Amino acid sequence: MSRVAPTLEDVARVAGVSRATVSRVVNGTRNVDPELQETVRNAIEQTGYTPNRVARSLVTRRTGTVALVISGAGGGSDVFSDPFFGRVTAGVVDFLRGHGVHPVLMLADSDHARTEVVEFLRQGSADGALLVSTHPADPLPSRLLEAGVPSVLYARPGRPMPIGYVDMDHRAGGRLAADHLVAAGRYNIATISGPMDVLASQDRHAGFRDAMARHGFPYVPTVEGGFTAESGAAAMHRLLTECPDLDAVFAANDLMAQAAVDVLLEHGLRVPEDVAVVGFDDSAPALACRPQLTTIRQPVERMAAQMADLLLADLEKPGQRPKSVIFEPELVVRASA
Amino acid sequence: MSRVAPTLEDVARVAGVSRATVSRVVNGTRNVDPELQETVRNAIEQTGYTPNRVARSLVTRRTGTVALVISGAGGGSDVFSDPFFGRVTAGVVDFLRGHGVHPVLMLADSDHARTEVVEFLRQGSADGALLVSTHPADPLPSRLLEAGVPSVLYARPGRPMPIGYVDMDHRAGGRLAADHLVAAGRYNIATISGPMDVLASQDRHAGFRDAMARHGFPYVPTVEGGFTAESGAAAMHRLLTECPDLDAVFAANDLMAQAAVDVLLEHGLRVPEDVAVVGFDDSAPALACRPQLTTIRQPVERMAAQMADLLLADLEKPGQRPKSVIFEPELVVRASA
DNA sequence: TTGATGTGTGGGAGCGCTCTTACAACGTTG
DNA sequence: CAACGTTGTAAGAGCGCTCCCACACATCAA
Structure with missing residues (x-):
């Protein structure tokens, strides 16, 4: 023993x-x-x-682990209540296990925590970092870059830097939503955006508005949400008072879309008969929602796997130019629009 | 650089x-x-x-990491779609970070994967294991025990063994549900159990049935579910055909309860007026559900933190008798019952 | 004074592994 | 038959650290 x-x-x-x-x-x-x-x-x-892995690592300078860093500005322990992170984790774990690599989970929600993450990597406790960073002002990407830590981001960095990432064409996603609603004959279309200090939100919104303008709707009533159910409900309430005769809503993620549906139903409005709702992500709430959500699919698991793939490739042969991969969104039509 | x-x-x-x-x-x-x-x-x-952490680990025989092992029979990459695991992760991460310890995530859903987990620990890649194992026949706990790996389980092991764990008084939870429904004047009460090869399911069901019997309902219509939304919906359908005049349902987790509510509404039944529904766990779906679920709260995050606490204590001074902690459930009354 | 005790510092072994180097044994070739 | 690969193995250095031990020096009781 x-x-x-x-x-x-x-x-x-x-x-x-x-x-x-x-x-x-x-x-x-x-x-x-x-x-x-x-x-x-x-x-x-x-x-x-x-x-003995540790002894081996000492001489090979490889640990066989990578850090999976959730660098949410929101942070806290409730990040995991957002289905998004569960999906990222699933995608990463699923890919890495086939390669004998293990992820160590880290939260970087404070400056202290961020320093700890950088130290952890510099100390050679992990071979590289998978960074899920939503906030463009997040200093972590550049700090990791400085420290010479091999890293790949989920979502393009706030300002251009030589670092690989995976991302989605959020603008195209927004366009898809607009096209679908307009094609369905809606003409009083509003939107609940994501937090505007997040690039993905900006892009989804920009894509949506562009397409709407092209369809002849230069002005789109918009309320900013925070990607949470509560914020979605609040936004829907505001939208309802500001434009009582709306007949369609595009919410920047499913969590908010679901909350919006609830609010609409509470107000005696039928979905989709009176108001059509389109979500974004195609995560669990999209299916749990009644009616089920028409939504824009973001292939989070595949993107997360790709992110891990990029990191392993960089680890394999370092010094290559950082690579990035952009995924295409997909419209998933269900009952809500 | x-x-x-x-x-x-x-x-x-x-x-x-x-x-x-x-x-x-x-x-x-x-x-x-x-x-x-x-x-x-x-x-x-x-x-x-x-x-250099690795060099230090080589001599101290401590890595400052623990393995967080999800040993689901179900397994696959979709474990993370169940809010349960996200909550466990959140609780563990939150506790460990205060102690300079980092969790490495592992899935043990096949024999191969289980062997890999044991090897990983034996190789000293982590100091101990946090094992979330739902299936009582899971060989992992005893294998870790044999290998001399410090471990703590979430949920009591299938057969008695000298290993610490955290768990909840699931019977008490089942009783709470029965008491509440009976007190509300329901008398055609059915239940959707969890998978019967899971101890927690057995206990919730036993507690529920015992209390029902004590209240004068020796027979309770039961359909076994699988803790997923689909299984919950299927079970509700069966229940509806087998006992068309039921006026209350206790589902062994929130995911199934939410699905049950949907099915009831689709059948034109009102919740809770016609049929009251009680869930279990108090996880995200309980709040997302319309009407919001009355449910039995399982303090998953606190339990997960406690589990980590027990492991660190064991690591600190090894050889103590394994300790375990049982948590009490709590009835959370919302709109569905 | 002498020993006992305590404090601050350096030397060096050793954790378990990989990897380079050296070398032995064996062909193979001009 | 000397010169030269080729192949399989052992020896040993060294990865960066901790920790034991030795030692120099100071302090204090007997």
Whole structure:
């Protein structure tokens, strides 16, 4: 039980060979007499040997772990109540496990926490960072860059910097929503945007407004939300008092869209008969909502996996130019619009 | 940027002292001349030194990380769509970060993956394991125990073993639900249980049935669900055909309860006027549901934090008798019952 | 004075591993 | 038959750190 773990040395002694030979068998196995290999394997079996990862890391300078950093301005422990982060985590974990790499979860919601993250990486506790940073003013990306930590972002950085990222064409997503609502014959269309200090929100909104303008609706009543259900409900209330005769709403994420639907129903309005609602993300609330949400799909899991893929590639052969991948949104038509 | 990181040796040279002294300053700082301390601190500043965690771990035999293992039978990457795991993660992360410990996330949904988890821990890549294992037949707890890995479970193990855990009094939760429905004057009460091969489900159901029997309802129509929305909807349909005149349903989690509410509404039944619904967990769907769910609260975040606390305590002074903590459920009355 | 005790510092071993180097044994070639 | 690869193995340095031990020096009781 609490006996000390056998080392390479122990295995070597049992097998009657040198440490080096055992190491070769354990790893690449290049140029080792097959017979000896067998002997060594038996010795490993017999001693119950397991290589010590830490010792290996010390010399290889690789830990086999990456940091998955959630750098929300919002922060706090309630980030995980947003289905978004669960999806990111799922995508990352799912990809990494096939590559023998493990994610360590970190929250960077304060300056102190951010420093800790940078230190953690600089100390070599992880080989690189997967950064989910929503706020464009977040100093973390540039700090990681400075520290020379291999990193990939989810969402393009606030200002241009040589760092890879995955992102989605949020503008195209906004356009998709506008096109769908207009094509459905709606003409009193309002929108609940995401927080305007988030690039994704800006883009979704810009895309939506552009398309609306092109369709002949230069002005779109807009209320800014905060990506939460509460903010969505509040926004819907305001929209209802400001434009009582609206017949369609585009909400910048599903959480807000669902809340908006609830508010509309409470007001005795039918969805989609009286008011059509389009959400964004295609996450769990879109399906749980009654009626189910017509929404713009963001392939979060695939994007997260891609992000991990980019990081591993950078780790594999460092010094390449940072690569980025942009995903296309997709309209998912359900019942709400 | 890609210059090699400074080591203790470098700092020592700059400060004109020995490696050992610098180490003392960096760590416990016991018995070092204040003046020298200052010199060393300056040297650290000047060199931009950061201790190498891996090297430290090699000698201390501590990594400062723990594994957070989700050992679902269900498994797959969709575990994170269940709000439960997000809450566990939030609770764990929130507690650990205050202690300089970082969780590495692992999924153990196959035998292969389980072996990998055990190896990972045996290799000393993490100091201990936080195991969220729902299936009582899960071999992981005993395998970790055998391997001598400090571990704490979420939920009591399938068969008794010397391992700490946190859990909730699920029977009491079931009773709370029954009491509430009976007190509300319902007398055609059915239930959608969780998967019966999960102890928590068994207990919730047993508690519910016991209380019902004590209230004079020895027979309770029951359909087994799978803790997912789909299974909840299917179960509600069956219940509706088997007992068309039911006036209350207790669902073993909120996800199923929400789905049940949807099905009831689709059938033209009013909630709670015609049918009262009680859920379990008090997670996000309980609030998103219309009407909002009356439910039994499981303090997942607190339980997860407690689990982490128990593990750290075990790591701190090993060899103590494993401790466990049981939490009490709480009835949360909202609109659905 | 002498020993006992305590404090601050340096030297050096050693954690378990990988990887370079050296070397032995064996062909193969001109 | 000397010169030269080729292949398989051992030896040993070294990754960056902690911690034990030795030692110099100061302090204090006997």
